[in-house]
Amino acid sequence: ELVKNISGLVDLERELKGLLKLERVIVVPGDSCEDETVKQEMGAVAAKTLSSLVNPGDIISVAGGSTLARMANMAPKKTKDQNNMIVPARGGLGERVEIQANTVAAELANNFNCSYRMLHVPDEVSKESLNTLLLEPKVNEILDLIKNANILIHGIGRAEEMAKRRGLSQERVSSLLDKGSVGEAFGFYLDKKGGVVERVNTVGLTLEDLNDINKVIAVSGGSDKSEAILAMLETGHDDFLITDEGAARKIYNLL
Numbered sequence: 001e002l003v004k005n006i007s008g009l010v011d012l013e014r015e016l017k018g019l020l021k022l023e024r025v026i027v028v029p030g031d032s033c034e035d036e037t038v039k040q041e042m043g044a045v046a047a048k049t050l051s052s053l054v055n056p057g058d059i060i061s062v063a064g065g066s067t068l069a070r071m072a073n074m075a076p077k078k079t080k081d082q083n084n085m086i087v088p089a090r091g092g093l094g095e096r097v098e099i100q101a102n103t104v105a106a107e108l109a110n111n112f113n114c115s116y117r118m119l120h121v122p123d124e125v126s127k128e129s130l131n132t133l134l135l136e137p138k139v140n141e142i143l144d145l146i147k148n149a150n151i152l153i154h155g156i157g158r159a160e161e162m163a164k165r166r167g168l169s170q171e172r173v174s175s176l177l178d179k180g181s182v183g184e185a186f187g188f189y190l191d192k193k194g195g196v197v198e199r200v201n202t203v204g205l206t207l208e209d210l211n212d213i214n215k216v217i218a219v220s221g222g223s224d225k226s227e228a229i230l231a232m233l234e235t236g237h238d239d240f241l242i243t244d245e246g247a248a249r250k251i252y253n254l255l
């Protein structure tokens with residue numbers, strides 16, 4: 001197999017931006033699946049990028065996961081209140097509290113010196129319970145904010161890893177994989193072409209809602225995640241990609 005080689009990260013960023021039709025691609029050196037400090041660096045760059053893209057009054061929607069949790073940790077302290085609001089992108093997705101979207105929203109808001117709301121909807125609830133929850137004014141109030149987000153920042157995971165992390169049965173993991181799932185983002189399991197294989201039954205942003213969001217930022221790295229990242233990018237919803245060299249070189253070779 002011919003390995004397309006490209007030397008500098010700036011060239012790699014430019015090539016990927018063109019090939020993937022993105023507004024901007026940022027590649028940090030290293031491979032976060034081998035080196036934890038690379039994930040930290042990716043988080044720092046993501047936080048800085050987000051900070052530079054936020055306008056006063058913007059509603060920022062955030063996903064969960066370890067990468068986004070890092071982003072919130074590393075976010076620069078803002079002193080001026082710019083009337084921003086941070087909300088989780090969706091309800092519970094089966095993550096540990098430390099890396100849930102609710103926690104990311106609270107921590108980021110603390111650093112950005114702005115307000116936040118949490119969405120207390122458990123993951124994988126029945127349709128019936130979801131409908132009942134949707135009758136709650138408080139839940140609706142937050143969903144309204146979520147649906148009006150101007151910016152979304154989200155992670156991307158490998159379908160298999162995410163299904164296991166969420167404690168799905170071996171049977172359901174196999175079924176997801178048999179149906180071609182390779183990637184996952186905010187509760188949507190995606191195939192190679194960006195088609196939705198399955199979604200976690202919760203409330204909040206759907207893929208279609210992303211059409212109305214001005215700036216959609218994906219933050220995900222690690223050479224093991226190249227296929228997953230590409231699956232999400234295939235949906236055509238992202239504007240910005242913040243990744244690492246490990247993933248970027250592999251993605252480039254998949255194109």
Ligand code: F6P
Nearest residue numbers: 064065066067155156157185186
């Ligand atoms: O579960 C929330 C989530 O954002 C998923 O949508 C995504 O696949 C995952 O976290 C990414 O997690 P990590 O950054 O830990 O790889």
